[in-house]
Amino acid sequence: xxxxxxxxxxxxxxxxxxxxxxxxxxxxxxxxxxxxxxxxxxxxxxxxxxxxxxxxxxxxxxxxxxxxxxxxxxxxxxxxxxxxxxxxxxxxxxxxxxxxxxxxxxxxxxxxxxxxxxxxxxxxxxxxxxxxxxxxxxxxxxxxxxxxxxxxxxxxxxxxxxxxxxxxxxxxxxxxxxxxxxxxxxxxxxxxxxxxxxxxxxxxxxxxxxxxxxxxxxxxxxxxxxxxxxxxxxxxxxxxxxxxxxxxxxxxxxxxx
Amino acid sequence: xxxxxxxxxxxxxxxxxxxxxxxxxxxxxxxxxxxxxxxxxxxxxxxxxxxxxxxxxxxxxxxxxxxxxxxxxxxxxxxxxxxxxxxxxxxxxxxxxxxxxxxxxxxxxxxxxxxxxxxxxxxxxxxxxxxxxxxxxxxxxxxxxxxxxxxxxxxxxxxxxxxxxxxxxxxxxxxxxxxxxxxxxxxxxxxxxxxxxxxxxxxxxxxxxxxxxxxxxxxxxxxxxxxxxxxxxxxxxxxxxxxxxxxxxxxxxxxxxxxxxxxxxxxxxxxxxxxxxxxxxxxxx
Numbered sequence: 001x002x003x004x005x006x007x008x009x010x011x012x013x014x015x016x017x018x019x020x021x022x023x024x025x026x027x028x029x030x031x032x033x034x035x036x037x038x039x040x041x042x043x044x045x046x047x048x049x050x051x052x053x054x055x056x057x058x059x060x061x062x063x064x065x066x067x068x069x070x071x072x073x074x075x076x077x078x079x080x081x082x083x084x085x086x087x088x089x090x091x092x093x094x095x096x097x098x099x100x101x102x103x104x105x106x107x108x109x110x111x112x113x114x115x116x117x118x119x120x121x122x123x124x125x126x127x128x129x130x131x132x133x134x135x136x137x138x139x140x141x142x143x144x145x146x147x148x149x150x151x152x153x154x155x156x157x158x159x160x161x162x163x164x165x166x167x168x169x170x171x172x173x174x175x176x177x178x179x180x181x182x183x184x185x186x187x188x189x190x191x192x193x194x195x196x197x198x199x200x201x202x203x204x205x206x207x208x209x210x211x212x213x214x215x216x217x218x219x220x221x222x223x224x225x226x227x228x229x230x231x232x233x234x235x236x237x238x239x240x241x242x243x244x245x246x247x248x249x250x251x252x253x254x255x256x257x
Numbered sequence: 258x259x260x261x262x263x264x265x266x267x268x269x270x271x272x273x274x275x276x277x278x279x280x281x282x283x284x285x286x287x288x289x290x291x292x293x294x295x296x297x298x299x300x301x302x303x304x305x306x307x308x309x310x311x312x313x314x315x316x317x318x319x320x321x322x323x324x325x326x327x328x329x330x331x332x333x334x335x336x337x338x339x340x341x342x343x344x345x346x347x348x349x350x351x352x353x354x355x356x357x358x359x360x361x362x363x364x365x366x367x368x369x370x371x372x373x374x375x376x377x378x379x380x381x382x383x384x385x386x387x388x389x390x391x392x393x394x395x396x397x398x399x400x401x402x403x404x405x406x407x408x409x410x411x412x413x414x415x416x417x418x419x420x421x422x423x424x425x426x427x428x429x430x431x432x433x434x435x436x437x438x439x440x441x442x443x444x445x446x447x448x449x450x451x452x453x454x455x456x457x458x459x460x461x462x463x464x465x466x467x468x469x470x471x472x473x474x475x476x477x478x479x480x481x482x483x484x485x486x487x488x489x490x491x492x493x494x495x496x497x498x499x500x501x502x503x504x505x506x507x508x509x510x511x512x513x514x515x516x517x518x519x520x521x522x523x524x525x526x527x528x529x530x531x532x533x534x535x536x537x538x539x540x541x542x
Contacts, residue, residue, distance in 0.1 A: 035384075037388070038384040038385060038388045039384060040388075041384070041387045041388040041390075041391050042384075042387070044391055045387060045391075049474070049476045049477065049480070052477075052480055053476055053477065053479055053480030053481075054480065057479040057480045058479060059475060059478065059479045060478060060479070060482050060485060062315065066315060066316075068316050068318070068320075068321070069320065069321075070318075070320035070321075071318075072318040072319055072320065125315060125316060125475070125491060127473070127475050127491065128308070128318075129307070129379065129383075130307040130308040130379065131304070131305070131307060131308035131473075131495060132308050132310070132312075132317055132318035132319070132492075133315070133316045133317060133318065133491050133492055134316050134318050135315060135316045215475065215479070216475050216476045216479045217475060217476065218475065246380075249380065250378075250380030250381065250384075251379075251380045251383075252380075252383070252384075256474060256475060256476030256477075257387065257473075257474035257475075257476065257477070
């Protein structure tokens with residue numbers, strides 16, 4: 001998630017139409033084909049990084065003393081709506097993480113049960129696409145453990161995270177935050193579903209009850225307020241088809257750089 | 258370089274000869290580099306605008322003290338653009354921090370005419386930046402590979418020992434300051450100030466751009482954590498990326514000024530066609 005706040009985003013979207021019209025003035029002949037050429041660099045970057053950085057290479061883990069004194073809340077501060085408010089009020093006792101899609105045994109797990117699973121704690125750096133960084137301590141269950149427990153079908157390729165926060169109000173739900181990662185990152189040892197930050201329960205600002213940490217990618221991949229994980233073969237049926245809220249708005253799906 | 262092509266303008270006592278100054282690889286990679294650095298700079302300023310504060314160390318965000326900041330503040334009830342470096346602030350209204358966009362005063366670090374695209378659009382800025390970063394890197398590798406194999410570095414860029422003597426360099430600096438440039442036989446080679454500057458740009462600044470850029474990538478940091486140690490953290494690397502880019506802009510300004518002052522037509526011709534004219538005194542051979 002980025003530091004693009006809701007207000008800025010709404011301001012941005014009202015300008016979107018004029019921006020689209022204006023963008024043609026920026027570079028002569030800017031069009032869909034040029035866009036596709038520019039986007040080709042993303043695939044090259046991903047291939048090069050996957051080639052040069054081994055699958056299991058760990059993001060640097062820092063010491064307690066390195067933790068940022070103040071960790072900026074980015075994206076949504078608090079999801080709107082009664083449903084989430086009730087979850088907060090009930091201390092997420094009634095919340096269930098749903099895992100479905102291309103899995104052998106779909107599940108709904110409570111927060112208490114997630115906390116009983118083997119946990120990992122890591123002090124890592126969070127890098128926003130805008131450029132800033134913050135270091136925080138995260139505790140959660142490695143996503144790989146959960147995925148193994150539900151059993152993936154052979155056609156499984158991506159894990160999609162559906163979130164409680166809605167950044168843009170739309171009729172088709174396309175303004176709801178969602179993200180996705182592939183199985184290489186899903187089974188990376190540092191990829192965890194965090195329920196604690198800096199030794200305290202995850203705050204609402206930082207994504208309570210559960211947020212993703214996928215440490216070798218940028219901030220907008222770190223989905224907050226996770227409600228459901230769906231295992232899919234591709235993004236065809238998902239809104240913009242690009243695998244994430246910001247991806248549908250022009251950002252790279254592979255956010256390793 | 259140094260291969261006489263043909264003689265022309267035969268006048269008694271004075272003649273102009275043409276030498277091959279730049280190989281075709283040098284010329285092609287030079288102009289491709291110009292294109293890449295142009296796009297990289299403008300898209301880089303777009304990316305910078307998304308968070309116009311630079312920090313030192315492993316982390317840095319709004320609550321942490323910035324090292325360099327470009328912002329807008331209200332002073333005596335009036336909005337001003339401010340460039341802040343450490344504890345020193347300079348008013349930069351109109352250019353940095355606060356500038357006009359379609360006639361409206363808009364708070365933004367770099368003005369619309371300096372960013373690609375001109376609207377605030379981080380996603381598009383990143384696409385431009387990484388696309389040209391790839392071309393820049395491949396182009397640079399081709400040039401380095403050629404420079405080593407063809408002995409271009411050794412022959413043309415490496416300063417001789419006598420050229421590095423302080424007295425010699427001082428005289429060169431004084432000559433440059435008086436806009437007196439080498440002529441005749443001396444113009445066949447780069448002068449020592451040129452050599453040192455080009456070596457600094459080619460061997461230090463441009464590789465530093467790539468390495469500090471890569472250090473900002475969380476994935477590259479996982480694969481090559483030594484980068485974080487070299488630059489003192491991701492935010493230090495981001496700051497160094499910006500400072501190095503500023504030094505490169507400074508280099509380009511001086512470089513273009515020197516091209517213009519020391520014979521723009523001859524210089525441009527040599528970087529386009531490879532041929533460089535040299536005036537020689539003395540009787541015809």
